[in-house]
Amino acid sequence: MARILIIEDDAAFAQMLQKFLIRNNFEVLVSHTGADAENKIKEGNLQLVITDLRLPNYDGLDLVSALQGKIPIIVMTGYAEVASAVKAMKMGAYDYISKPFTPDQMLAVIDGALHAKPLEPKVKSTDKNQEKELQVQRAQQGVSSDKTTGLLLVSDATQKLEEYISLVAPTDMSVLIIGESGTGKEVTAKAIHEKSLRKEQPFVALDCGAIPKELASSEFFGHLKGSFTGAIADKIGSFEAANGGTLFLDEVGNLSYENQMQLLRALQERKIKRIGSNKEINVDVRILSATNEDLKAAVEKGTFREDLYHRLNEFSLQIPALKDRHGDLKAFATYFLEKFNGKLGKQVADFSPEVWNVFNTYTWPGNIRELQNVIQRAVLLSTENTIEIHTLPAELLEKKDVPKDFGALSKADFEKEQIINALKKTNYNKSKAAKLLQVTRKTLYNRINYYDLDVL
Numbered sequence: 528m529a530r531i532l533i534i535e536d537d538a539a540f541a542q543m544l545q546k547f548l549i550r551n552n553f554e555v556l557v558s559h560t561g562a563d564a565e566n567k568i569k570e571g572n573l574q575l576v577i578t579d580l581r582l583p584n585y586d587g588l589d590l591v592s593a594l595q596g597k598i599p600i601i602v603m604t605g606y607a608e609v610a611s612a613v614k615a616m617k618m619g620a621y622d623y624i625s626k627p628f629t630p631d632q633m634l635a636v637i638d639g640a641l642h643a644k645p646l647e648p649k650v651k652s653t654d655k656n657q658e659k660e661l662q663v664q665r666a667q668q669g670v671s672s673d674k675t676t677g678l679l680l681v682s683d684a685t686q687k688l689e690e691y692i693s694l695v696a697p698t699d700m701s702v703l704i705i706g707e708s709g710t711g712k713e714v715t716a717k718a719i720h721e722k723s724l725r726k727e728q729p730f731v732a733l734d735c736g737a738i739p740k741e742l743a744s745s746e747f748f749g750h751l752k753g754s755f756t757g758a759i760a761d762k763i764g765s766f767e768a769a770n771g772g773t774l775f776l777d778e779v780g781n782l783s784y785e786n787q788m789q790l791l792r793a794l795q796e797r798k799i800k801r802i803g804s805n806k807e808i809n810v811d812v813r814i815l816s817a818t819n820e821d822l823k824a825a826v827e828k829g830t831f832r833e834d835l836y837h838r839l840n841e842f843s844l845q846i847p848a849l850k851d852r853h854g855d856l857k858a859f860a861t862y863f864l865e866k867f868n869g870k871l872g873k874q875v876a877d878f879s880p881e882v883w884n885v886f887n888t889y890t891w892p893g894n895i896r897e898l899q900n901v902i903q904r905a906v907l908l909s910t911e912n913t914i915e916i917h918t919l920p921a922e923l924l925e926k927k928d929v930p931k932d933f934g935a936l937s938k939a940d941f942e943k944e945q946i947i948n949a950l951k952k953t954n955y956n957k958s959k960a961a962k963l964l965q966v967t968r969k970t971l972y973n974r975i976n977y978y979d980l981d982v983l
């Protein structure tokens with residue numbers, strides 16, 4: 528059994544890679560720092576080192592140089608580090624692998640490294656270099672869109688997210704996707720499915736926030752005609768519909784306690800019964816779920832079952848709010864500009880500096896969905912070559928009355944105040960208020976319930 532050392536400062540990523548390699552019959556050690564790595568290397572008996580090129584106080588190239596010819600090394604690089612990767616190989620690294628990579632790619636590179644005869648410094652074939660150069664060019668342009676998943680992959684801020692998606696996708700782990708409304712939780716779930724071994728099987732999305740609790744079990748498990756009032760025909764539930772594939776439970780935090788129990792039982796037993804039927808049906812589904820609330824807090828409050836939380840959260844992905852994705856805004860805006868130019872038959876080339884100014888200072892409460900809507904509208908209204916400020920909706924141009932002691936106000940207080948203001952402005956019309964807040968009606972209802980606001 529080959530013994531491999533992974534050198535990576537991102538503990539979660541390292542752990543996931545470690546688990547994956549252990550499952551593939553390797554013995555795996557992990558170091559999060561250069562100093563620890565040096566000790567482990569000194570202890571000896573390693574057949575391979577897989578190292579990140581950049582750790583705090585540690586330069587992977589130094590390690591490559593020190594180990595030249597002794598142990599094969601694979602370096603893991605980001606998009607923009609191809610030059611360093613090539614340098615590492617000239618110095619004696621066996622190969623490099625660009626993040627994000629799939630587990631299969633990693634296994635192939637490891638296999639190559641472990642079976643390579645001479646440990647000579649070498650530079651990879653031109654083809655591979657050309658491929659890397661292309662990756663660099665794409666990364667430098669800041670945008671690339673994954674054709675199979677429709678997920679926009681932007682450099683920097685979301686790079687870790689991409690890596691995690693690629694690593695977790697081919698496993699059967701359940702993934703809890705956490706993020707504000709409109710950040711892209713559902714597209715992320717679809718991307719995981721598309722990159723998984725279940726991709727030829729169904730992807731079924733169930734919006735737990737929108738189903739009344741009396742109907743949830745029928746939505747999950749289906750029913751037989753006549754099993755309750757309103758059951759006018761046999762119905763297949765989401766578990767059966769997703770059998771063999773992936774079931775995406777959106778807004779999972781909204782399930783009632785009783786529905787949580789039913790869900791947990793189905794996940795544990797991997798069997799369901801349609802309501803009104805005694806026949807057990809075996810189900811094999813991978814569960815992805817999403818929440819825009821703090822489920823851990825709900826567990827502490829006792830409103831969400833802890834056992835179910837752990838079942839759903841074998842791995843979690845946090846999708847940052849758009850305002851925190853520094854540097855991504857431009858890439859997303861450019862991507863949507865191109866998309867809507869194509870859809871609407873327009874040729875708008877750019878955004879005016881004033882528009883960028885607004886984009887950069889606005890807080891984007893509706894996140895990527897809101898940005899997408901704003902750009903679609905602006906492209907439609909534009910008669911010139913450039914998107915100008917008059918094509919933006921009024922709320923982006925309003926000066927926000929930020930309370931003086933805003934720092935003392937919690938995000939929850941601020942959100943509550945925004946909801947109440949929007950409802951007042953629209954005479955308590957939920958659809959109009961949701962539009963004003965740039966969220967879906969469903970999200971608005973959820974937030975009203977969550978904060979227990981007396982406005983329904």
Ligand SMILES: Nc1ncnc2c1ncn2[C@@H]1O[C@H](COP(=O)(O)OP(=O)(O)OP(=O)(O)O)[C@@H](O)[C@H]1O
Nearest residue numbers: 677678679707708709710711712713714895896970
């Ligand atoms: N990374 C991305 N690349 C391309 N489009 C994206 C991305 N993230 C979000 N979008 C777009 O933004 C919109 C909202 O995404 P999505 O429905 O996945 O968000 P969500 O977090 O699930 O929202 P909600 O919590 O309100 O259900 C969609 O139209 C989606 O196509």
